[in-house]
Amino acid sequence: MKTIRFELNGEPVTAQVEPHHNVVELLQTMGLRGARESCGQGLCGCCTVLVDGLAVSGCLYFAAQLDGARVDTIERTEREGELDVVQQAFAECGAFQCGFCTPGFVLMTRQLLAHNPAPSEDEIRHYLSGNLCRCATYPEIIRAVQLAARIRKAGA
Amino acid sequence: MRPFxxxxPSSLREALGxxxxxxxxxxxxxxxxxxxxxxxxxxxxxxRLISLRRIEPAWAEISQSADAVEIGALATLSAIEHSGIVRSELPVIxxxxxxxxxxxxxxxxxxxxNLAHADPHMDLPPVLIALGASVIIASRGAERELPVAELISGYYETTLASGELIVRVRVPKQFARFSAYRKITTRSADDWPALGVAVALDREGPVLREARIAVSAAFDRPLRLAAAEAVLRGASIDDEAVLIHAGDAAADEARPIADERGSAAYKRELIRVHVRRALRDALDAQGGTP
Structure with a gap:
């Protein structure tokens, strides 16, 4: 067991980890279930978390390596108790069915719009090609990303 | 996962030890x-795993000299993708x-x-081989340089000795040479390739002086196709038939291995078609940007 300290959704935390624990396993022990291990191979995006502002697959990241990092998960809302622009757009467009993949899509969409505020449909498809939705709500997801981009632009 | x-370590020296x-x-x-x-x-x-993430940040830096780009082995693939030096000097990467x-x-x-993993389906090895890149390998008290083509020796096998570590990759600037990479996927756009083809062409006026063609996902390691390269040497860039001829020569000399993304016969036909198209891409991409 190793003791690690990191910032989780803005709060300093301490955790005990074994070398073989991955980030999803650690977050689950801390009561956070938004990042889900699905494929376990970094392909599906359901376990997306942000480490020092970069999206990573929690299933392919050793928990011990979070020591000293800043970690953000879907549980961190931009404003207290309110959905952010991307979440609002996903709800508005019905960009999910079972919702299992949604946290990953929302986090990846935030990353995309932070880098590229007005992505083309091709750029959206390319950026999100590493996220899988087994309910196949892809058309709605693309519309949601486009809507979120428009809302962001209008609010800017 | 078995416990480990x-x-x-906080320095390269300590890691090598x-x-x-x-x-x-x-x-x-x-x-x-x-x-x-x-x-x-x-x-x-x-x-025991020796994580290199806390060694000196210099081993993740990307820099350039007059004739080469040097990429620290710990540079992430994203950092390389977005590097201004890489985009302007090595847009194919x-x-x-x-x-x-x-x-x-x-x-x-x-x-x-990525390079030490030596999975034969990876995208970067054929590209780096076509560009004439080499790896700088460190061990305790020694350093050596090796062409990427000689690094990967077989299926998930490299020529790295125990205690050796890739610390930098040196890619010659391409100047008048132009290049392309084609990744052919058969199941979905984001799948592993059924074939990867990298080409780099060196021309003098309308004449091809040298061609390098490296193919991955078809053999136990990325390989250059010498017969196809020979067809192109001295050929005119305006001669469309020579591209077809090169594709045929590549298919004839290749001995593909079947995998779950394609039979050997299918991969041979992919080589025939996509070597030709990669050459066309490279000719069309002259001076292109990513």
Whole structure:
């Protein structure tokens, strides 16, 4: 067991980890279930978390390596108790069915719009090609990303 | 996953010391993405991982000299994809990275780890071979340079000795040479390739002086296709028939191995068609940007 300290959704935390624990396993022990291990191979995006502002697959990241990092998960809302622009757009467009993949899509969409505020449909498809939705709500997801981009632009 | 020990040395020197052991179950880790997959699959069971993420940041830097770009082995694939130096001097690498795995893997995986993994389906090795790149390999008290073509020796096999670590990759600036990479996927756009074809062409006026063609995902390692290269040497860039001829020569000389993304016969036909198209891409991409 190793003791690690990191910032989780803005709060300093301490955790005990074994070398073989991955980030999803650690977050689950801390009561956070938004990042889900699905494929376990970094392909599906359901376990997306942000480490020092970069999206990573929690299933392919050793928990011990979070020591000293800043970690953000879907549980961190931009404003207290309110959905952010991307979440609002996903709800508005019905960009999910079972919702299992949604946290990953929302986090990846935030990353995309932070880098590229007005992505083309091709750029959206390319950026999100590493996220899988087994309910196949892809058309709605693309519309949601486009809507979120428009809302962001209008609010800017 | 079998229990193991995770060490995080704070310098290259310390890391090389820890790796200097006859125990082959001690392995270095860059981003760890490929390692974790192999450990989850039970095909790699290290007793101890030497994580390189806390060694000096200089080993992740990207720099240039008059005739080469040097990329630290710990540079992440994302950092390379977005590097201004790489985009202006080696645009084919930036373009290749855009379709390598996905954003999250590229944010974590490192160049050195990618090359040392030696999966024959990877995108960067054929590109680096076509560009004439080499790796700088360090061990305790020594350093050597080796062409990428001589690094990968077989299916997940490299010529790295125990205790050796890739520390930098040196890619010659391409100047008048132009290049392209084609990744052919058969199941979905983001799948592993059924074939990868990288070409780099050196021309003098309308005449091709030299062509390098490197193919991956068809053999136990990325390989250059010498017969196809010979067809192009001295040919005119305006001669469309010579591109077809080169594709045929590539298909004739290649001995593809079947995998779950294509039979050997299918891969041979992919080679015929996509060597020709990659050559056309390179000719069309002259002066292009990613």
């Amino acid at each position: 020990e995770l060490l995080e 820890l790796l200097d052991t006859a125990d082959e179950t001690v392995r270095p880790a860059g981003g760890g993405t490929a390692l974790m997959l192999m450990m989850k699959a039970g095909v790699l069971e290290p007793s 930036a373009r290749t990275l855009r379709t390598l795995a996905n954003v999250r893997v590229r944010n974590v995986a490192t160049l050195g780890g």
